[in-house]
């Protein structure tokens with residue numbers, strides 16, 4: 001039987017041993033945080049629930065047309081990051097008049113306020129994909145990769161950051177000068 005991975009690498013348990021060995025080595029050399037800051041140089045500017053709603057809707061409208069409407073999108077400080085693969089998608093049933101109406105909500109853990117846009121995009125794509133595919137199966141990940149071709153790499157990098165965070169290493173991503181000036185480059 002394979003031994004359980006050491007607790008610091010719990011976010012990476014699904015990856016092969018040679019990858020974990022590399023991560024362990026980066027951690028021992030204190031290089032993991034620097035590597036992440038180099039690859040993803042700045043924070044995004046999606047700071048409020050309203051901004052998050054607009055951000056999610058834009059991806060939904062361009063990449064997942066025809067999917068069910070969302071009634072709510074919000075940052076959630078009570079959300080445990082890994083309770084459900086980094087975010088939650090819920091179908092809340094409420095009685096409206098005499099019938100039950102299902103409402104779709106997306107909640108994103110508050111820690112994603114202070115990350116690069118790539119991480120926020122990955123979690124957004126993950127939760128949007130659940131509007132069409134419930135299980136984490138092949139069709140689900142195909143949809144994720146359709147919306148974000150680099151999905152798997154970014155998820156891995158995000159898990160590296162969560163590992164770093166778990167060891168007390170919150171990274172302070174600087175705001176992009178472009179965001180400060182409120183310009184958009186894409």
Ligand SMILES: [Zn+2]
Nearest residue numbers: 084085126130
């Ligand atoms: Zn999921």
